[in-house]
Amino acid sequence: MRRKKNVTFDDIAKYTNFSKTTISRYFNNPDSLTLENQEIISKALVDLDYKENKVARILANGNTEFIGILIPNLHNHYYSEMLNQILQTYEQFGYKFLVFIGNGHADTERQYIQELLAYKIEGLIILSDVIPSKELADLHLPIVTIEREDQYVCSVNTDNYMGGVQATSLLASHNCDVFIHVNSPTAPEVPAYGRINGFLSICKEKKLPHRIIYKEFGNTYDSIRTNMIDVLNELERNYPNQKKGVFISSDTHANVFLNLLIQRYGSLPSDYYLVGFDDSPISTEAVIPISTVGQHIDQIAHEAVKLLVEQMNERKKRKPIPLEKPIHKVITPYLIRRETTEKTKVSAATDC
Amino acid sequence: MRRKKNVTFDDIAKYTNFSKTTISRYFNNPDSLTLENQEIISKALVDLDYKENKVARILANGNTEFIGILIPNLHNHYYSEMLNQILQTYEQFGYKFLVFIGNGHADTERQYIQELLAYKIEGLIILSDVIPSKELADLHLPIVTIEREDQYVCSVNTDNYMGGVQATSLLASHNCDVFIHVNSPTAPEVPAYGRINGFLSICKEKKLPHRIIYKEFGNTYDSIRTNMIDVLNELERNYPNQKKGVFISSDTHANVFLNLLIQRYGSLPSDYYLVGFDDSPISTEAVIPISTVGQHIDQIAHEAVKLLVEQMNERKKRKPIPLEKPIHKVITPYLIRRETTEKTKVSAATDC
């Protein structure tokens, strides 16, 4: 009742009159065989149509070459691109990825982790934020988190503070009369909180009149739009005839804000300067390309896997030295000036 | 030199004075034990902090519960959302997914497939289009493809023909003077070719003046924009003062087209009616929400996994009956009317 038997090292051994061991060595340490014997085995593999079985190898030597990934969703461009970049590291590191989409429920995510553990993953990359890092650390498994609370585990994050500084400085360079930061309520433990501090830091340093608007925008376009209308109305009411520098915490939200302005005025009014965050596709695809702060997703993904691989390698040593304290890597973001701040630029379409 | 030994069935057996077999049964067929014995073992698991090892189970019974996925990229919203939905099926089917990002090179993708095979995946879902379905069929593995050439393997696709019909009919209902379909050069074997046929079919049926513009737009926003300017200029030149119904093969492209119009005229001119394809986020996030044809990505993903699971289950029977010919499932798309066609609608922002 089983699938037709696979060709195994035993079969190859019999076929070539070598021992299993020699066949194994052919794969793991070919130089220890004579060239002619390598040839013989190589030929046998073709003759018998051998297919390697890494599951058996795992059981024998304990190395699965699996890394688990727990990611909140793939709707958000940031996450899908991060996953994209992480998966690409297969080319460099050779690790395979078992991916689970977290659903926001801690208990379900715990089950996912148990499942990953059952498959003997060698390390875990976590982007979800529902399980405290303390608990993650207790798994005693190499772990790297990305853009989430990371007190007790290694992590790679964007330098959000610097991002806030970059965005705010750009607005400041345009001599706005008032500086507005629009964000969702954010916990201080989350790296993204740094954006707020960056904003405040520049405003205070330069003694700029400023204001932070916290608002729960929701996840659907409609609810974001509805809430953003409130924000816009509030700005119109409170700061008429003032040059407003608006730093919005995501490109998606910034785009909604921009669209509202365009729909009202047919173009971006001269008293609005706008910067988003993420350099997501929408920031280029918007009617008026949006200035934004970009995260080096490729670098973050690469550093995360690298940091994880280092931990995994350390573990395989005869006398592993555990990290004394978690390593936190920080990647500097980049500023992109587009038309929502550099208004002299003219879009090519108007030329023709 | 190995990681500290795991607790195994043997340990549990000794601890409880049962045999390994009984412990195994506790997991796979608990009803065959007395309730009290279940209790004893259950307690032992906690006492010893047992962690299950599915790798060993795989070796013993051959069922990895792995499905391989080969997907071209995750930049494209269609792919990332499809992956999202596929991964979600874990809740229902319990299969784990090993994901590889295809890179467009057939040989590399072949290596990925070999790697997946080495991990004894039970089935394969393919969205990449560089390896012919004939070759895939020769793997003798349950396979389902999505939106690609699928002559020799099972597949789940959107009814692209119907999508083309829906889009064109919507434009026709607005009594346009001329009907334009903008697309990239597409091979007839690819399901998406159906959109073209759908367009032509309606145009011919209703004797509508029509035209198809094929253009290689490239992948960057700039190149799409540059090429789209050509398209727009051509339309302006050839069909001045005519009501133009434009059906563009993707929302991304449609959005670029729309932006060009807005940038030129400050609003969507009354002689343009526009429909995109995919119902991707950009179609709602655009300055003027774009009418579009949506693919039921959730259904497609679900059907794909289901179709795959059926094949995998069949294979596990004592006397598997292979499919006589590949099953091709087709999912009907849905039409979404938004402001690029329903121009009487007024956006809420203008009210306030």
Next chain:
DNA sequence: TTGTACGCGTTATCAC
């Protein structure tokens, strides 16, 4: 350079 013998942790088979 090559072979022997055993271990990896579970499931399947066949007894009792």
Next chain:
DNA sequence: GTGATAACGCGTACAA
């Protein structure tokens, strides 16, 4: 209802 034993396919001391 329970147990003994042989797979599953490969890696690895240790021996030759």
